[in-house]
Amino acid sequence: MGLQSDSALQAILLFPIHLVTWLYSALSFLPWYYMTGAGERKALSKREKARSTTGCAEGPYRSVDHFDSLARQDIPGKDTLDKLFEHAVQRFGPAHCLGTRDLLSDENEVQPSGKLFKKLIMGEYRWLSYNEVDSVVGQFGSGLAALGQQPKSSIAIFCETRAEWMITAQTCFRRNFPLVTFYATLGEDAITFGLNETGVTHLVTSVDLLETRLKHVLPLIPKLKHVIYVDQKKMNTAGYPSGLSIHSMQAVLELGTLPENMGRAIVKPQPSDQAMVMYTSGSTGRPKGVMIVHSNLIAGMTGQCDRILGLGPKDTYIAYLPLAHVLEMTAEISCITYGCRIGYSSPQTLSDQSTKIKTGSKGDCSVLRPTLFAAVPEIMDRIYRNVMSKVQEMNFVQRTLFTLGYKYKLEQIERGYDAPLCNALLFRKVKKLLGGQVRMILSGGAPLSSATQRFINVCFCCPVGQGYGLTETCGAGTITEFADISTGRVGAPVICSEIRLRDWAEGGYTSRDKPNPRGEILIGGPNVTMGYYKQESHDQDFFVDIKGQRWFCTGDVGEIYADGCLQIVDRKKDLVKLQAGEYVSLGKVECALKNCSIIDNICAYANSEQSYVISFVVPNQKRMMDLAKERGIVGAWEEICTHPDMEREVLKEIKEVAANIKLQRFEIPVKVHLTPEPWTPETGLVTDAFKLKRKELKDHYLHHIERMYGGK
Missing domain, CATH: 3.30.300.30 (ANL, C-terminal domain)
Structure with missing residues (x-):
């Protein structure tokens, strides 16, 4: 009886809503269609985006927008990373560049389990302008040189995502100090291995990582002579190896302002010079250091930026993913190049509901209100589950309205349209979880499920640019176009890359498969890196073709659709008999x-x-x-x-x-x-x-x- 009454109530409730929705759609569709250019966007979604350069099913496939040749740089003459930053400072000097939130206080909060959990109360963002960052980069470079850091000699960074990480990177690019990067979550054995393998003498880190991760292993790293911690506080240096000098970043900056150090000659990098050795955390075995030259990163970012429409000074990017990951690092350098401002955050302070934000306080998204947001699928899956969990807690009427609006907008999106009324009435509060201004979400690192992608499209009212790339290809490979309304795919090759499929008979994937060719994905182009640092046994994954172009064999299995877009369907290492x-x-x-x-x-x-x-x-x-x-x-x-x-x-x-x-x-x-x-x-x-x-x-x-x- 109760179920029948619920169904009757639902039918009574839905009839006027369906009627209003139908009338609204009928009256508003044509004006909205022509005013927003919906027809043009739909045509762009369906267009051919890439095709084979040889006419063969295995490829290589190249973007139709840059079909005659692969792009190497976006800004003429800016062929090294230091030139990109110099160009940005000249264009955007007084504008906001890097922002960090003030920490006002912290307090311990007792959890239901009885455990204490530290909660933070945070203030507004404090900003460094492009000119101020340029000045700090100059001083830090002079200070490092005074401490004996030499051009073309590597320096390591083992630090959380923060403004000082990017300042260190720009310093190294300017001075031709190859930067060795490590994830802040790497274990002691992995970080010891990497520091010894590269033989660095200087390391930039934070007090927390120095005391909790590094202190016990420093005696095992004999070549390390200088450690610079980025925090603006004093630390106790007792108990560290006697031959190791520990400096604050502030002290190194002051050293760089001394007259005898400011005049030191700067050796500028060449496009073929090594910009970094980026250690991957790796899903198997010990970490591998990927050797990346300046021209690799310039080409990779050229391909990425081509797929982000309107990137410029009006954009605000929220930075919280690991900067030692190629997706985050190239995203931030690209934002700086085009005059965006970058506000720093962390997964624990991202939203009002994040674990370290005190109840009633604002998370970083609410304060910063970013327009661009990057995420790995796991984080978007988590947002999806949290929102849907809140929906289940709604009363019957609220849940019914949300479900009806969700289904209606989903139908519109799948036709290539939108639902402005639903955006205004139903999804405004959901959008505010990320600040309310996000115009595009970038996804990478792993395949994103179709359900989660559609959820983001519906509830956050923005497209998802799903991409595919690896550290070995500077994060560049494929990215979906802004207008592409399909799901489950990672887009067409970016303009710096091309894709080939190699048959994998054991797995049952070949270029002759129907309806679409399939095989192991090979990525070629100027963004393909130079191999693994001192681990030549792994370099069989790289090869150079007869035209001199470098290729990387990804180990991932893909399927290429008729419009030239790629879908990841398997991974060779994941197959078990x-x-x-x-x-x-x-x-x-x-x-x-x-x-x-x-x-x-x-x-x-x-x-x-x-x-x-x-x-x-x-x-x-x-x-x-x-x-x-x-x-x-x-x-x-x-x-x-x-x-x-x-x-x-x-x-x-x-x-x-x-x-x-x-x-x-x-x-x-x-x-x-x-x-x-x-x-x-x-x-x-x-x-x-x-x-x-x-x-x-x-x-x-x-x-x-x-x-x-x-x-x-």
Whole structure:
């Protein structure tokens, strides 16, 4: 009876809404269509974006916008990174460049579990202009030179994303100091290996990383002579190796202002000079240092910027991803080149609901109100789950209106149109989660699900530029065009790159596949880097063709559509052959099962000596607790996750979702282990781009693997 009354109430409620919506659409569509150029955008979405230069299905495929040759630089004559920054200072001197929020106070907040959690109260952004950054870069360079740093000798940075990171980078570009970069989440063994492999004598870091990560391993790094910490505070230098000098960044800046140091000659870099050695956190094994020259980065950013319409001084970019990741670093340098301002943030302070923001205080997005926002899919998936969780908490009328508006706008977007009334009435509050002004979101690091992409399009009222690239290609490969309304694809080759497909017979992917050619993705162009630092055994992934062009073999498997756009469909390293001979793509299984509402993250695992797939799952806490309550299961979060009945409930939902998306029987995980702790870069189980580290996950859950496979 209750269900019938709910259905009747819903029908009564929806009729006038449907009527109003239909009338509004009928009256407003034609004026909106012509005033916003919707028809032109729809045509751009459907146009051919790239085609094969040879007419062969395997390619190479090149953008039709730069078909005759690959682009190498966007601004004539600016062929090194120091020239780009000099050009930006000349054009935008007094304008805001780099911004950092004031920390007003912090306090410990008691959590329901009894744990103390530090919460921050923060003020406004303080800005350095382009001219001021230029001055600091000059002083810091003179100070480093006074400390013995030589041109073409590497200097390392191991630091969180902040203005001082970018200042250090610009200093190194100007002085021809190759910059060695490390993720701030790298473990002690990895950072020790990298610093010793490159033999650096100078290191820039923060007090926190110096005291918690570096202090114990510094005796193992004998060539390191100078450590510069970027924080504006004093630190206790007791307990550090006697031959090591520790300086504050402020002290080095003051050293750089002394007359005898200001006059030191500056050796400018050439396009072929090494700009950096960028260590990847790596999803397997020890980190590899990718050698990148100035011309590589210039070409890569030329391709990226071509796909961001209207990039310029009116834009504000929020910087919170790791600057040691090529996506974030090239995004920030590109923003500086075109006069945008960059406000620094962190994942813990990004929004009003972020973990370190005191309740009632404003997160960084609310204060900065960015227009450009970059994210890895894991962060966008998290935003999607949080918003949809709030929707489920709405009352019946609110939830019905939101669902109706969402479906209506989704239909409009899939036709290439928009729904301005829904934007104004329903999605304004959701937009404010990111400040309310975001005009484009850039996604990279891993494939983004179609559901999450559409959610961003609908609720945040902006396009998602999904891209594909690697550190080895300076982050450039493909990016979706602004007007492209398709989902699940990563766009056409950018104007500095071209794409080839190489048959992978073992995996069943060839250029003869129908309806579209498939194969391993090879990326070629001036953005392809020079190989791995002192690890020649890995350089077989690079090759030079008969025309002298460098190529990188990605190990990813792609499919190229008739319009020249690429879709990532598999990864060679993710393919496992089961005991009965079936091939399982672990990445495909994980991507499919992330659509389960009860799953926040998942790692599929298969052993070739076994006949079935198993999985480790980070469950969604709210859904799990609600489900446990329904089943009469009580206990702490850790107890809920280890309860056998909850494992069975999660497996049941996995099987339902797998059946709907038509996974093969042998691809569906048969057993599951639920883990109460989320996987973050700090745990060492995922990279800084939130890619799974399969070896570390296998080692971490070895006991559970043996249990699920019937071992000890």
